[in-house]
Amino acid sequence: MARLDCDVLVVGSGPGGAMTSTLLSEAGFDVLMVEEGRHHSVDSSKSYTLEEMNQKYRNGGLTSTLGNVNVTYIEGKCVGGASEINAALYHRPLAETLETWRRDFQIDDFEVQDLMDQFETIEGELGVSTRPMGESPASQLFARGAETLGWKSREIQRFWKYSKTPEGGWRSRRQSMTETLIPRSLAAGTRLETGVRVHRIHFQGEHALYAEAERTTEDGRKQRLRIGFNKLFVCAGAVQTPLVLRRSGVTHGVGDTLQMHPMIRFAARFPEPMNDPTWGVPVHQVEQFKPAITLGCSHSSIPHVAMWMNRLVPDKVARLEEWPHLGVFYVAVAGKGMGKVRPLPVFKHPLVRHPVLPEDLNLLGEGLSRLAELVFAAGATEVYSPFEHGETITHPSAWDDLPQTLPSDQISVSTIHLFSSLPMGEDLARCTVDSHGKLHSKSNVWIQDASVLPTSPGVNPQGTILTLVRRNVQRFIDQHTG
Amino acid sequence: MRPRVRPVIDSLVDTVLCAELGREELSGERFVDETAAMLHHKLEHMPELFGLGMLGVTLAFDTTARARGGRPFRKQDLAGRQRCLDAWKRSPIGLFRSFTQFYEKMGTFVYYSHVEEADAPHGHEVS
Numbered sequence: 001m002a003r004l005d006c007d008v009l010v011v012g013s014g015p016g017g018a019m020t021s022t023l024l025s026e027a028g029f030d031v032l033m034v035e036e037g038r039h040h041s042v043d044s045s046k047s048y049t050l051e052e053m054n055q056k057y058r059n060g061g062l063t064s065t066l067g068n069v070n071v072t073y074i075e076g077k078c079v080g081g082a083s084e085i086n087a088a089l090y091h092r093p094l095a096e097t098l099e100t101w102r103r104d105f106q107i108d109d110f111e112v113q114d115l116m117d118q119f120e121t122i123e124g125e126l127g128v129s130t131r132p133m134g135e136s137p138a139s140q141l142f143a144r145g146a147e148t149l150g151w152k153s154r155e156i157q158r159f160w161k162y163s164k165t166p167e168g169g170w171r172s173r174r175q176s177m178t179e180t181l182i183p184r185s186l187a188a189g190t191r192l193e194t195g196v197r198v199h200r201i202h203f204q205g206e207h208a209l210y211a212e213a214e215r216t217t218e219d220g221r222k223q224r225l226r227i228g229f230n231k232l233f234v235c236a237g238a239v240q241t242p243l244v245l246r247r248s249g250v251t252h253g254v255g256d257t258l259q260m261h262p263m264i265r266f267a268a269r270f271p272e273p274m275n276d277p278t279w280g281v282p283v284h285q286v287e288q289f290k291p292a293i294t295l296g297c298s299h300s301s302i303p304h305v306a307m308w309m310n311r312l313v314p315d316k317v318a319r320l321e322e323w324p325h326l327g328v329f330y331v332a333v334a335g336k337g338m339g340k341v342r343p344l345p346v347f348k349h350p351l352v353r354h355p356v357l358p359e360d361l362n363l364l365g366e367g368l369s370r371l372a373e374l375v376f377a378a379g380a381t382e383v384y385s386p387f388e389h390g391e392t393i394t395h396p397s398a399w400d401d402l403p404q405t406l407p408s409d410q411i412s413v414s415t416i417h418l419f420s421s422l423p424m425g426e427d428l429a430r431c432t433v434d435s436h437g438k439l440h441s442k443s444n445v446w447i448q449d450a451s452v453l454p455t456s457p458g459v460n461p462q463g464t465i466l467t468l469v470r471r472n473v474q475r476f477i478d479q480h481t482g
Numbered sequence: 483m484r485p486r487v488r489p490v491i492d493s494l495v496d497t498v499l500c501a502e503l504g505r506e507e508l509s510g511e512r513f514v515d516e517t518a519a520m521l522h523h524k525l526e527h528m529p530e531l532f533g534l535g536m537l538g539v540t541l542a543f544d545t546t547a548r549a550r551g552g553r554p555f556r557k558q559d560l561a562g563r564q565r566c567l568d569a570w571k572r573s574p575i576g577l578f579r580s581f582t583q584f585y586e587k588m589g590t591f592v593y594y595s596h597v598e599e600a601d602a603p604h605g606h607e608v609s
Contacts, residue, residue, distance in 0.1 A: 050520070050595035062528045062588075070580060303594035306502075307587050317504055320594075349529030388571065388583070409576065412583065 001224045002215070006032035006191070009211060009229035011198050011244065014081020015462055016449030017235035018181035019469045024233075025188035027477045032227070033185070034196040034213065036236075037078035042176050047085075047280070048299045056085050063239075065339060065354035069361070071262055072414040073352075075237055079194060080177035082237070083462060086416055087281050087299075088159040088174050090128045091459035092119045094291060101454040105425030108435040109475075118467045126466070127161045127175040131283070137274040138297050138327050139284035145378030151288040156296075158283060159462070196225065201232065201248040206443045208232045231480075235449040235469075238418040242341040242451065243350045245422075245439075252441060253432040254422060255341030259456055261417040262356055263332040264364055265298055266371070267308040268380040273324035275300050282327075286374065291334050291458020293367040295374060298328040309384045313392055329375060331367030332417070334456040335360045341421055356413065364413075365406035372396040387411060417461055419450040424468075437472040448472055487537050490544040491525070492518045493556035497563040498589040506560065513596035520592045521585070539581050543570065 007030035010021045021033045037056065045052040053061040058077040065071045076082040095112045102110040122128075135143065135155055146153035159175040173179060186192060195216045202209050211232070213225040234241050242255030282297030289295070298304070305326045309316055319326065339354030356364075372383050373396040383393050388410035393399065422439075424447075425431035432440060437452055439445045448469040450461060457464045495518040496508055508514050525536055543566070547555035550569065551562040558566065570578040571586075 049599075050592060051599075054523075059529055060524050060527045062524055062532070064532060070576075302598045303591045306594045307591045311501055311586075316502070344531060347530040349531065351531060388579070409579065412587065 001226050003226050003228065004032060004193070005228040006030050007229065008032070008231045008233065009034070009227055010190075010233045010235055011211070012081065012234070012236035012240070012449065013079045013177065013182065013192065014076060014235065014237060014449065015083050015177060015181075015465050016081075016237075016469045017233070018080065018083075018177040018185060019466055020233050020235055020448045020473050021190045022181045022185040022188060023470065023473045023477060025185055025190045027481060029480075031185075031190045032193065032229070033190050034193045034198060034227070035079050036195070036197040037076070038194050038218075039079040039178070039192070040084070042080075042084060042174050042179050047174075048301060048304065050303070052085065059349070063349075063352075065352045067337075067339070067354045067356060069262075069356040069408050069411065069413050071260065071354060071356065072412070073239075073260065073418055074414070074416045075239060075418075079182060079192070082416065083159070083176040084174075084178060086462065087283070087460070088176065088462070089283060089285075089460040090123070090157045090159055090463045091457075092116070093457040093459055093464050097291060097455075097458055101425075104427075105423060105431055105454045106427040106435075107425045107454070110435065115467060115471065118471050119463065122463060122466050122470065123157075126159055126180050128157045128159055128463075129162065130155050130157055131160075132162050133170050135284060136279040136282050137276070138279070138282040138300065141270065141274050141327075141378045142282065142284040142286075142297050142329075142374070145374040145376075146284075146286050146288070148377040149374060151286050151374070153284060153286045153288070156283045156285050156460075198227075198236075198244055199247060200244065201250075201445070203248065203250075203442070206441065208442060208445050230444065232445045234445065234447050238421045238450045239341055239350060239352060241447055241449055242421045243343055246341070247343045250439065250441065250445075253430075256338070257420050257423060257430075258339035258341055258352065258354060258418060259337070259420040260335050260339070260354065260415045261294075261332045261456060262335045262360060262364060262413045263330050263415055264368060264386050264411055264413055265308050265328050265330045266368070266386040267300075267305050267326055267328050267384045268375045269319065269322075269382040269384075270325050270327065270378070270380050272379070275324045275327055277301065286370075289367070289370065291456070293334075293363055293370070294332045294459070295367060295371045296330055296332070298330045300326065300328045304328055308386065310386075310388060310390065312390065313384050329371055331364060331371050332415075333360055333363040333367060334458045338420075356408070361406050361408055362403050364411075365402035365404070368406070369396070369399045369402040372399050417450075417456075419453040419457075419461055419465075420455055422447050422451040423454040424452040424472075425454060436475045437469075446472070446476065487525075487540050488518075488522055489556050490540050490554075491522050493544075493563060494540070494567075494585045495521060495589050497560065497567055498586050499593055500560055501564060502590055502593070512600070513593055516596050517589055517593045521588055524588060524592075535577075536581070536584065539577065543581065 286295040
């Protein structure tokens with residue numbers, strides 16, 4: 001068995017791991033970061049394509065929960081994690097949400113103003129912006145629909161950078177971890193090992209000693225590894241982090257409270273062209289019903305539109321030939337259901353059970369009804385039912401009763417937002433990690449990823465994850481340096 | 483199990499794409515084989531619990547189709563295959579519905595991904 005040694009081991013290189021390794025390396029710690037996936041550049045595959053799914057998604061994007069409604073969830077398996085594959089939307093959560101977390105989970109030193117300062121730092125460091133060239137046609141339509149209905153909506157900022165070309169056009173680049181924190185981390189001295197999957201951590205009492213891992217080389221050869229460390233940061237995401245801990249015998253409260261933002265999409269047709277491949281994902285959202293319900297525009301390439309049009313769509317092929325007239329839209333809700341992550345004997349992948357509660361289904365139904373209202377107000381002529389046996393509708397009143405009648409056996413629910421599997425705080429009945437991410441039951445293990453969010457932030461969570469991790473790791477540095 | 487399942491996947495993809503494209507048969511149609519190969523690849527890379535389950539259910543679907551059409555699914559004509567698929571699609575059993583949903587949604591997505599890549603490669607995203 002090969003051996004690696006370091007002072008600090010960081011498991012995972014998504015937003016949590018990238019931020020952790022960067023701050024620790026810059027503070028002078030000897031950091032080794034291990035990542036199960038490979039290091040691909042941000043433009044090594046086109047966004048939202050089959051190629052990208054095969055290259056950067058865990059299990060090619062085919063991971064699912066089990067429950068009353070199975071939810072397909074997506075995890076990044078590459079250097080940079082989810083930041084390489086999501087829409088890079090950036091939000092600050094509502095101050096009320098942060099205040100509720102502080103109070104209900106008894107989080108120490110969690111003042112809203114301090115956190116807002118941290119958010120501001122993140123925004124400056126990573127490059128958060130709106131589109132300088134104006135919104136895409138799909139976003140403009142969406143905004144028009146919201147305005148007609150008198151609903152509050154806005155263009156959402158993204159982790160994205162824009163620059164003018166000499167010809168007067170625009171060049172743009174996603175500010176994912178491989179573009180921002182990972183290079184900074186490496187420059188500060190972090191050692192990065194890819195193709196390394198940590199199976200379990202070995203403890204002596206409360207003290208973690210070493211990690212047992214497997215390295216897969218580019219040509220598929222496997223090598224067992226033993227990684228020694230003094231301090232361990234597990235940043236593998238809301239599913240993989242509890243999986244590693246449970247495999248290692250750390251079970252109390254671990255992976256018992258997984259939450260998500262369940263999402264349903266539908267496609268709609270407009271009289272005018274509103275879709276163009278060079279415009280990318282539209283970034284307008286309705287704010288009116290947040291944090292419970294978010295309505296927005298989705299990526300709408302031909303494969304995605306085709307997938308969200310069921311077999312009852314009349315003349316589907318002819319409609320797809322007029323693809324620029326078609327767009328995909330989504331409703332996402334702040335789900336209240338709590339799921340469980342459990343390792344399975346023999347298998348590498350966990351069993352993730354998650355209930356979509358009746359109130360969450362009601363919210364999804366309400367959201368679909370409102371979304372249909374919006375796209376018709378924006379000028380849509382047809383909305384294609386997201387239900388397996390649902391007919392195309394031409395007027396929003398057809399879905400007036402959806403909050404009460406959502407056919408849960410006919411829906412496809414998905415999510416990219418998973419969190420809260422190890423909530424942070426001092427309330428020992430609810431919290432597995434302390435107010436700064438250290439496992440309550442262990443002396444040298446910290447969790448710094450989406451797992452520690454106490455509940456749903458009600459918005460795209462990447463900005464919140466980065467901010468909390470930054471806060472927590474700075475505290476660690478203050479406590480562990482001269 | 484895997485060599486036995488490939489002809490069933492081929493038949494499933496053929497059935498799904500015939501319905502998708504409104505065609506009676508797909509001879510000469512581009513990307514049908516590529517779609518079936520990719521679905522096979524996807525099944526092999528699913529989490530073990532789902533991948534093994536899906537392989538088992540695919541074989542069970544093929545076998546139990548005898549009760550409906552007198553032959554395994556892969557040996558029935560298109561109308562018979564579509565009846566078998568529709569029956570599972572409307573089944574009260576969630577697993578059966580998930581099975582048909584996987585082949586229909588992924589089959590459609592993968593097929594149009596190949597079409598898009600060949601016919602209209604994306605420009606550079608400026609958003």
